[in-house]
Amino acid sequence: MTLKLTNTLSRRVEPFEPLVPGEVSIYCCGVTVYDLCHLGHARSYIAWDVLRRYLSWSGYRVTFVQNYTDIDDKILGRAAEEGSSMEAVSERNIEAFVADMARLNILPPDRMPRATRSLDAIRTLIEELEAKGAAYSADGDVYFAVMKHAGYGKLSGRDLAEQQDNAAGRVGTEEEARKQHPFDFALWKGAKPGEPSFPSPWGPGRPGWHIECSAMVREELGNTIDIHLGGADLIFPHHENEIAQSEAATGQQLARYWLHNGMVNVGGQKMSKSLGNFTTIRALLDSGVSPMTLRLFTLQAHYRKPLDFTAEALEAAATGWKGLNAALGLASTASAAPGATPELAAARARFTAAMDDDLNTSAALAVLFELAKPLRALANRLERGDTSAAAEATSPSLAAQGELLRELAGVLGLEPEAGDAAQAATEGPSTDEIQAQIEARQAAKAARNFAEADRIRDALKAQGIELIDRPGGVTEWLRN
Numbered sequence: 001m002t003l004k005l006t007n008t009l010s011r012r013v014e015p016f017e018p019l020v021p022g023e024v025s026i027y028c029c030g031v032t033v034y035d036l037c038h039l040g041h042a043r044s045y046i047a048w049d050v051l052r053r054y055l056s057w058s059g060y061r062v063t064f065v066q067n068y069t070d071i072d073d074k075i076l077g078r079a080a081e082e083g084s085s086m087e088a089v090s091e092r093n094i095e096a097f098v099a100d101m102a103r104l105n106i107l108p109p110d111r112m113p114r115a116t117r118s119l120d121a122i123r124t125l126i127e128e129l130e131a132k133g134a135a136y137s138a139d140g141d142v143y144f145a146v147m148k149h150a151g152y153g154k155l156s157g158r159d160l161a162e163q164q165d166n167a168a169g170r171v172g173t174e175e176e177a178r179k180q181h182p183f184d185f186a187l188w189k190g191a192k193p194g195e196p197s198f199p200s201p202w203g204p205g206r207p208g209w210h211i212e213c214s215a216m217v218r219e220e221l222g223n224t225i226d227i228h229l230g231g232a233d234l235i236f237p238h239h240e241n242e243i244a245q246s247e248a249a250t251g252q253q254l255a256r257y258w259l260h261n262g263m264v265n266v267g268g269q270k271m272s273k274s275l276g277n278f279t280t281i282r283a284l285l286d287s288g289v290s291p292m293t294l295r296l297f298t299l300q301a302h303y304r305k306p307l308d309f310t311a312e313a314l315e316a317a318a319t320g321w322k323g324l325n326a327a328l329g330l331a332s333t334a335s336a337a338p339g340a341t342p343e344l345a346a347a348r349a350r351f352t353a354a355m356d357d358d359l360n361t362s363a364a365l366a367v368l369f370e371l372a373k374p375l376r377a378l379a380n381r382l383e384r385g386d387t388s389a390a391a392e393a394t395s396p397s398l399a400a401q402g403e404l405l406r407e408l409a410g411v412l413g414l415e416p417e418a419g420d421a422a423q424a425a426t427e428g429p430s431t432d433e434i435q436a437q438i439e440a441r442q443a444a445k446a447a448r449n450f451a452e453a454d455r456i457r458d459a460l461k462a463q464g465i466e467l468i469d470r471p472g473g474v475t476e477w478l479r480n
Helices: 039-057 073-082 086-103 119-131 173-178 209-221 232-250 281-286 291-299 311-331 342-356 361-383 387-392 396-411 420-426 431-446 450-462
Strands: 004-007 012-015 023-028 061-066 135-138 141-144 185-190 205-207 225-231 255-261 264-266 307-309 465-470 474-479
Touching: 004 255, 023 039, 023 209, 039 061, 039 225, 039 255, 039 264, 039 281, 039 291, 039 396, 061 209, 073 086, 086 281, 119 135, 119 141, 119 185, 119 205, 119 209, 119 232, 141 232, 185 209, 185 232, 205 209, 209 225, 209 232, 225 232, 232 255, 281 291, 291 311, 291 361, 307 311, 311 361, 311 396, 311 450, 342 361, 342 396, 361 387, 361 396, 431 450, 431 465, 431 474, 450 465
Parallel strands: 023 061, 023 225, 225 255, 264 307
Antiparallel strands: 004 012, 135 141, 141 185, 185 205, 465 474
């Protein structure tokens, strides 16, 4: 069976065929580094990490590029709040991003260009668009003329008449009068007082958001790439605008396959700071949820579907990971395995078929749990001191099953956890950590921030800690 992927561009599930046989070029839209990464980032980057791992496991040579947007209104706003600088905010959050991705066992990209280090490529691309009549300057700003690109809207499936509400993009109302058409978007923004700027043929300023990715794709991977990745929220306007400006400049297709992951909800609601249900990756992992539990949880849903984080779902994932982790731990101690049996070959084939089916990680996980079942049972017997279990642990057939389990789990980025990580996954937070969370919840309730109080309660519940509110404001707890 051939790998098939849902291509947003064609709205069909298509067989994957790379431009160059045996090689795959991938560009993934990265983070705007103004804050710590949240659960939505975890969902997206875990999904694309699995795609990359599976392609490599399947024999492809993969080049994976992911950018940093390190100049943006949000970054400048955060710097102003802190009395800091754009560079300081960006560097701090880039370091945090690298650390968070490492905790989730996400492979680092082959290259991670930054907007501020790609300015020559950005300016060159804008000049090409201007020379072709697809862009125009106005008082230090440069805009892309959407009416000059006949294919505008082909990714999102929208036409220009439907885009009035989104037309402004990142351009403020003062700039609207300078546009030739209300849907035109900024390629270069003239400098504003007090903001960092860079030289250009149109005067000092900084690049628009969309042009950054187009320039970095071309600089790192060429005019046409195999796969472009991102969240469903980027389809319009970001990816639509990328296609328009790149293809207007080069006359070539930007990407052959466009893949988009579904959004994240928390308890059935869209995750947002205003609702009090916004959770960063770091906060969740530091609260006691193990990285592999979070990874397993995200892979239980198809990457294109919405993902709902709830305390109950995380708790179920923690239970599932505990058993799988025990099996992987036992498998890692087994002796070298003989050749695959027909049963193991069939399991490998089922795993491959699931992944070839548009990365059906849920079905792939089912194969892992099936392989883990006898290993998990044996691990439980060893833990209980069953003397007969030790001899069974050296069985060649069990060793072969364990070897396959480790291999396939590695394709999904699931690796056995030991020490503090395993204890956090199975035993939960310490007494001091629980008490600190209870005090934080009481403070939230006193401030009438009931959404935050509920979030803390649910997070503790996901770790097996049940809170019991008693009269007089006293909160007791039980470890389940």
